[in-house]
Amino acid sequence: MSALGQRLRLGAPAALVPLGAVAVAAAVGAGVMLAAGVNPLLGYEAMFRGALSVSNIDFAVAGFTAILAMSLAFAIPARMGEYNLGGDGQLVAGGIAAAAVALYVPGPAALLLPLCVVAGMLAGGTLASVSAPLSTRAGVPVIISTLLLSTPAVALTSYLVRFPMAQEGSPVPQTPRLPDAAHLPAFPGMSYTNAGLVLVLAVLLVTVYVDARTPVGYEVRVAGANRGFAAYGGLSVPRLTLGTLAAAGAVAGLAGAVIVMSQPFRFIDDALTAPGYTFAGVAAALLAGGRPALLPVTAALFTILSVGSAGMERDVDVPRQLGQVLQAVVILVLALRVLATRWIAARARRAAGGRA
Amino acid sequence: MTGSTAVGSAAGGAPPAAELRGITKRFGPVLAVDGVDLALERGTVHAVVGENGAGKSTLMSVLYGLHRPDAGQVLRDGREVRLGSPLDAIAAGLGMVHQHFRLFGSLTVAENVVYRAEPARFGVLDRRAAQERVAELSARIGLDVDPTARVDTLPLGVRQRVEILKALHRRAEVLILDEPTAVLTPGEVDSLFVVVRRMAEQGTTVALVTHKVREVLEVTDRVTVLRDGVVTARLTTAQTTAGEIVEAMIGRGLVPAVNPRGAVRGDPVLEVDGLRMPAAPGASRVQDVSLRVSAGEVVGIAGVSGNGQRELVEAVVGLRRPESGGVRLHGRDLAGLGVRERRRLGIAYVPEDRQGMGTAASLSVADNLALGHHRTPPIGRRGRLSPRALRAQAAELVRRLGVKTAGVAVPVSSLSGGNAQKVVLARELHHEAPLLVVEQPTQGVDVGAGEEIHRLLLDVRSRGGAVLLVSYEITELRALADRVLVMLDGAVTAELDAAEATEEVLGAAMVQAGRAGSPAGSASGGGER
Numbered sequence: 101m102s103a104l105g106q107r108l109r110l111g112a113p114a115a116l117v118p119l120g121a122v123a124v125a126a127a128v129g130a131g132v133m134l135a136a137g138v139n140p141l142l143g144y145e146a147m148f149r150g151a152l153s154v155s156n157i158d159f160a161v162a163g164f165t166a167i168l169a170m171s172l173a174f175a176i177p178a179r180m181g182e183y184n185l186g187g188d189g190q191l192v193a194g195g196i197a198a199a200a201v202a203l204y205v206p207g208p209a210a211l212l213l214p215l216c217v218v219a220g221m222l223a224g225g226t227l228a229s230v231s232a233p234l235s236t237r238a239g240v241p242v243i244i245s246t247l248l249l250s251t252p253a254v255a256l257t258s259y260l261v262r263f264p265m266a267q268e269g270s271p272v273p274q275t276p277r278l279p280d281a282a283h284l285p286a287f288p289g290m291s292y293t294n295a296g297l298v299l300v301l302a303v304l305l306v307t308v309y310v311d312a313r314t315p316v317g318y319e320v321r322v323a324g325a326n327r328g329f330a331a332y333g334g335l336s337v338p339r340l341t342l343g344t345l346a347a348a349g350a351v352a353g354l355a356g357a358v359i360v361m362s363q364p365f366r367f368i369d370d371a372l373t374a375p376g377y378t379f380a381g382v383a384a385a386l387l388a389g390g391r392p393a394l395l396p397v398t399a400a401l402f403t404i405l406s407v408g409s410a411g412m413e414r415d416v417d418v419p420r421q422l423g424q425v426l427q428a429v430v431i432l433v434l435a436l437r438v439l440a441t442r443w444i445a446a447r448a449r450r451a452a453g454g455r456a
Numbered sequence: 457m458t459g460s461t462a463v464g465s466a467a468g469g470a471p472p473a474a475e476l477r478g479i480t481k482r483f484g485p486v487l488a489v490d491g492v493d494l495a496l497e498r499g500t501v502h503a504v505v506g507e508n509g510a511g512k513s514t515l516m517s518v519l520y521g522l523h524r525p526d527a528g529q530v531l532r533d534g535r536e537v538r539l540g541s542p543l544d545a546i547a548a549g550l551g552m553v554h555q556h557f558r559l560f561g562s563l564t565v566a567e568n569v570v571y572r573a574e575p576a577r578f579g580v581l582d583r584r585a586a587q588e589r590v591a592e593l594s595a596r597i598g599l600d601v602d603p604t605a606r607v608d609t610l611p612l613g614v615r616q617r618v619e620i621l622k623a624l625h626r627r628a629e630v631l632i633l634d635e636p637t638a639v640l641t642p643g644e645v646d647s648l649f650v651v652v653r654r655m656a657e658q659g660t661t662v663a664l665v666t667h668k669v670r671e672v673l674e675v676t677d678r679v680t681v682l683r684d685g686v687v688t689a690r691l692t693t694a695q696t697t698a699g700e701i702v703e704a705m706i707g708r709g710l711v712p713a714v715n716p717r718g719a720v721r722g723d724p725v726l727e728v729d730g731l732r733m734p735a736a737p738g739a740s741r742v743q744d745v746s747l748r749v750s751a752g753e754v755v756g757i758a759g760v761s762g763n764g765q766r767e768l769v770e771a772v773v774g775l776r777r778p779e780s781g782g783v784r785l786h787g788r789d790l791a792g793l794g795v796r797e798r799r800r801l802g803i804a805y806v807p808e809d810r811q812g813m814g815t816a817a818s819l820s821v822a823d824n825l826a827l828g829h830h831r832t833p834p835i836g837r838r839g840r841l842s843p844r845a846l847r848a849q850a851a852e853l854v855r856r857l858g859v860k861t862a863g864v865a866v867p868v869s870s871l872s873g874g875n876a877q878k879v880v881l882a883r884e885l886h887h888e889a890p891l892l893v894v895e896q897p898t899q900g901v902d903v904g905a906g907e908e909i910h911r912l913l914l915d916v917r918s919r920g921g922a923v924l925l926v927s928y929e930i931t932e933l934r935a936l937a938d939r940v941l942v943m944l945d946g947a948v949t950a951e952l953d954a955a956e957a958t959e960e961v962l963g964a965a966m967v968q969a970g971r972a973g974s975p976a977g978s979a980s981g982g983g984e985r
């Protein structure tokens with residue numbers, strides 16, 4: 101059998117499962133709509149129109165940018181078997197840092213734009229990095245420490261925009277509007293779609309490259325496959341953990357910076373976390389199944405689900421929560437896939453007759 | 457002795473306890489077993505031998521209802537039985553002890569033994585009856601097991617006894633043991649064989665699946681040899697020789713690789729001085745070990761598993777920090793250096809724990825072959841990694857060592873034990889490091905592949921490499937080593953030249969080590985990995 105044939109054989113079911121998950125979710129959604137007395141075709145059409153019609157695409161792309169960034173923030177450490185669930189904290193840390201630089205550091209756009217972006221990435225990266233020594237020295241699992249560190253970070257930014265950084269006289273907890281020099285340049289004719297998309301796509305390209313074409317990417321994969329093997333080969337698992345978490349936090353921080361540097365150019369309390377970018381990103385990363393190059397596709401899907409469901413609510417009166425339900429169904433089916441793979445592996449092992 | 461067994465009952469006399477007729481089984485394009493006949497006569501120990509992939513495990517899986525054959529029949533006491541699942545097989549009086557035990561670690565021995573056939577009172581498990589039943593069964597066949605012990609606290613050898621008791625409790629009359637000695641220390645192997653003989657005397661029929669010829673000669677009555685899914689020999693143990701069995705297994709005579717001795721000898725490469733490590737959970741102590749390995753020399757470490765060999769090796773390669781004492785490579789002190797630095801200075805290492813350390817089973821053969829080479833040309837160059845060079849190097853190494861694999865892109869988990877071990881060796885030999893540390897190089901490896909691995913290690917020696925070889929197999933040490941050190945409870949208790957290290961002398965030292973504690977099982981202590 102040729103190597104290509106082999107790859108196709110092994111690859112086919114692996115690709116079918118995520119597609120199947122989406123199909124099952126779509127079917128469940130259709131069932132819910134039917135039960136609610138809505139024609140599913142019209143419902144889905146409204147959902148797609150809500151995300152992709154000419155009037156909505158601008159806003160949808162901004163959502164896509166955030167979800168893609170958050171899917172990277174989850175996917176990078178997941179490559180070595182560590183799960184970053186602290187995206188919300190890293191997101192707001194990046195957002196507040198970028199807002200602080202924009203509000204308190206005067207300067208021209210050429211200086212302020214990169215400074216804000218870097219500050220956001222540093223803040224998110226630093227917060228995520230804390231979980232690395234917690235895991236490698238103190239034995240606290242990354243999945244737990246990232247999640248637990250997220251809540252205080254969100255609370256702290258919430259305090260900051262209510263008191264020290266608050267816009268005086270505003271009924272909403274938010275910072276003043278950032279100076280013009282800190283506004284990310286938008287695409288012509290767009291107001292939400294801006295340079296942030298380019299930045300996140302660049303990060304995606306770097307990630308794909310590092311994963312496939314550098315020794316570090318190889319080491320991360322090795323550590324993800326077998327820690328004992330990595331240590332035996334002389335790889336530093338603590339350093340790899342720190343590196344992937346710092347990178348993940350930096351991407352999340354970038355997403356936060358991009359959001360506050362876009363319309364309406366403020367850090368508004370809750371505005372970064374309420375849309376659920378973090379978990380849409382987690383879902384997109386899970387659906388991509390550890391293949392960074394697939395992230396744009398899965399992130400786009402989850403963007404349509406989350407942004408489009410508002411349009412669906414408006415047009416056909418199906419609650420927007422259906423979008424979240426569909427996201428959850430996709431994840432559930434993927435979880436079942438783990439069971440299915442185990443079952444298939446067990447069968448294969450038996451088929452091989454326990455040959456060592 | 458030949459085809460007549462296939463007719464079984466027609467030959468007159470009692471029918472075999474279990475019989476397979478014309479069994480054929482394919483997996484996709486692979487014909488695993490092709491028209492095999494096998495008759496297990498009541499009360500005999502019947503060896504089913506062959507190399508990995510010869511079809512012996514598949515055949516036993518058919519007998520135990522794990523696989524349905526594509527053609528052929530299974531007979532119990534001369535009557536055909538249809539086995540849809542292991543539950544059917546158990547009901548038909550068949551039992552199997554798998555290589556990987558299927559026990560509940562958090563339950564007691566008695567609870568495991570009676571699982572699915574519990575003595576109950578008022579619908580509740582009757583613990584005392586269960587314990588009595590276990591005590592009675594173990595007394596009958598001479599197994600020493602505490603019915604109240606939690607299974608996860610027991611050494612592997614004892615867990616295996618629990619599996620045997622479980623099968624007997626379910627009234628298995630035909631017991632299949634799949635590679636039962638793979639996980640055992642030499643002492644545990646001896647006591648297992650005593651139990652096997654006792655069971656046979658009491659009328660239990662035992663099928664022993666193995667690839668170790670020595671075991672076949674030691675404990676069985678009959679031998680069926682498989683190669684590439686067909687029977688290549690049916691022998692009576694008392695009338696055959698190791699050579700005859702091996703030839704049937706690998707299809708050619710075997711010329712064992714033997715150290716020519718006395719030739720090349722160079723400067724000291726590895727020097728260990730006064731190495732000490734305290735005992736820790738899961739680790740044995742090391743007491744004042746000093747040794748030296750020179751260029752062109754193979755130094756063997758003998759001893760029962762769990763007497764400090766692993767800790768010594770890990771201190772040498774940098775995975776474990778010694779309490780005191782020094783390790784020097786080419787005269788340079790390695791104190792404070794990690795694995796990466798030591799590897800760079802010239803240490804290659806083939807670990808005993810192939811699954812946990814030596815390979816990443818889910819990664820491809822190519823990725824497994826690249827570890828440690830991924831930052832040096834041609835694979836790694838200036839912070840970049842060339843997937844093409846990685847595959848090319850893998851293909852070259854696979855070709856050079858004759859690794860049998862469907863390609864370099866398939867995961868290592870799809871390889872047999874011997875071929876996975878060749879992957880580890882290929883990667884480590886490719887470093888061309890002055891010092892090669894090897895643990896149990898032929899564990900779980902076919903006879904044929906084992907012989908090739910021995911030749912590769914002797915090649916290292918003849919090229920002037922220094923080899924530190926840890927093995928629990930006396931024959932392996934005798935074949936390969938120039939000098940042998942015996943370790944007991946973390947200390948080197950004997951140092952022998954190859955000429956003095958006869959089987960008797962070494963065996964005595966190791967048996968002494970094995971019996972120094974209590975019965976065979978507990979001697980392994982922290983030796984499990």
